Amino acid sequence: MKKKEARITIKDIAKALNLSAATISRVLSNHPAISESTKKIVNDKVKEMGFSLDPIASSFRSKKTKSIGVICPRIDIDFHSKVISGIEEYAYKKGYQITIFQSHDSYIKETEIVQMLENSLAAGVIICPGLETKRYDHLKKLGKSNIPLVLYDRTSEQLKASKVIINDFEASYNATIHLIQQGCKNLAHIAGNQNVDIFKSRLAGFKKALEQYKLPFQERFFKETKNLTYEEGKEAAEALLLNASIPDGIVCANDYTAAAALKVFRNNGIAIPEKAAIIGFSNYPISSILEPQISTIDDSAYEMGLVAAKILIQQIEDKEMQVLDYQEVIIKTKLIVRGSSDRKQN
Amino acid sequence: MKKKEARITIKDIAKALNLSAATISRVLSNHPAISESTKKIVNDKVKEMGFSLDPIASSFRSKKTKSIGVICPRIDIDFHSKVISGIEEYAYKKGYQITIFQSHDSYIKETEIVQMLENSLAAGVIICPGLETKRYDHLKKLGKSNIPLVLYDRTSEQLKASKVIINDFEASYNATIHLIQQGCKNLAHIAGNQNVDIFKSRLAGFKKALEQYKLPFQERFFKETKNLTYEEGKEAAEALLLNASIPDGIVCANDYTAAAALKVFRNNGIAIPEKAAIIGFSNYPISSILEPQISTIDDSAYEMGLVAAKILIQQIEDKEMQVLDYQEVIIKTKLIVRGSSDRKQN
DNA sequence: ATAACTAATGCAAACAATTGCACAAAATCA
């Protein structure tokens, strides 16, 4: 007797109104050939019965989903979690869900995930490629399957695809210029992994600024790290102190290494910013908590996510955007001057 | 002439092997009534043709998905991003995808999201309820729809559901005992929002320790904050200094407020840990970077996510687990003693 | 009034996989 509490379907609405399922479907997708009057009748009934389309059946039939795959190396890194936050916020507003994966910088896993997203008909993919990724066939394949793609942060010249990046070169250049304007003449750079484009660009920006002011680039003042950890920063800073003369300014490729440099130099009696000015990169929470606060570059991670989602969804939805092959967006960064480099106050 | 490059289906495999689609389906789901020999034949062909099931069609027919909904207040908070990292890692291994939402602590949005997950047949839901959430009908509804649910971090007595939490009471109790053992007699507490259970528990643990050692709980040494921000911590610490006598130990409900207290006290010439010992909560990155490093409680966020995913998937898959109504898991926390409270070294 | 057209709706197929039931062949038993 008891009918099993089943899902309300489009047919139930149709039956209740003596219309066909097709009409209901058309109302729900705003088909132009439906009269205003029936639209109203149907919409009212839909609300009354608390009906909503079965997204799975819908996807099954239309071969389209509302889910965006997001792949990043790790979620629990401040930068990525901010980007994802931006993506989620925009995507949600536009009616998309985001499905998240961590590649842990493994190429194998990355290809696995991409394959899976292709298989499950993702509406689009946003990815920050892993460190191991040198080949991009897996991503090119997405294009062939007509799945729009947006890269963020780490990108490659090799791959023609939409990208959202910050201008690392310019940001680093600006940071360096700032230190020079504070009077620094012997500048050091604590760099990130030079196999990664963005860290190469940061070095290049640093060099460019030196060049412009006819300051020398000194090998002994250049320290590359593998992962820009606090520990590595410490080692790098200690190594800097071993030189006969020490630098009077340090441009660091992130805030952890800047924090480490700050600590090491201070512990060695070098006044910051008077004897050595320091600037970091990324505007991590720590940078505004340390004493003195660390000058840095705000990398606009949240905005990056927002924009990535925005151009992806444009490519998904806007037919006119589909004629264009890909687009590149450069997000503004902001120089944040704080105590670790601001000598003017003296 | 050109056949449109279409997806390979179960029927293609069937045709190629002169079997029925049903058999292929059964092989792929490891149905017991299939002979080993045909299993092998089919599996080989599947590999050869690079076939994989269409997850959408599969979900459509079976009314089951492989996607887990995760709802948290915000992703870009260290704690949550670590939890999510743990969830993702375990879920991925088990073949599930996670779909992430931010409630931004809005009750309305939270119910919207839950409704949506119910509608899209999520395999299960993991949620940290928002601050506004006082009623739990939306979550109870999930149970009625047979969608397993796991809460983490913030929970409620009101709701009978599986939970993964840390023992905030005990952790805070241990932190307080630690300060007492360092010789503190006038203890202060910078607390989180007392409408939130976990912060209430932290206060309770603090009180319990005082009581046990017959130390007084002094109202003037109790400062509640709204969001435990660094700024609020600063105000609270400054307020503490306005008293005729100042505390010689501060138990803070997180590391930001602890960092703020550290700074304020130091700037006022109060030696840490000698004159006042400080302990935080959560083991944020900053706590190990400040000078002195801040003692804290590691909240095992990653492990929390891992376990949440584990018990959720158990409830999804394991029929035997479905007889039990719900389970509660308490994750171990760890007291991390660092410079801000360690007086023994003197 | 009839033809031609437009507007609004219905019909029915299609999508890819799953599953209860039926059935044939093989194995076991009497």
Add this chain to the structure above:
DNA sequence: TGATTTTGTGCAATTGTTTGCATTAGTTAT
């Protein structure tokens, strides 16, 4: 040998929505 059980496979219905094409009613033109 015939009856019965077991094992392995196939048949065909089913799922909820979308969409090309057909159909009907209503409108306009001739």
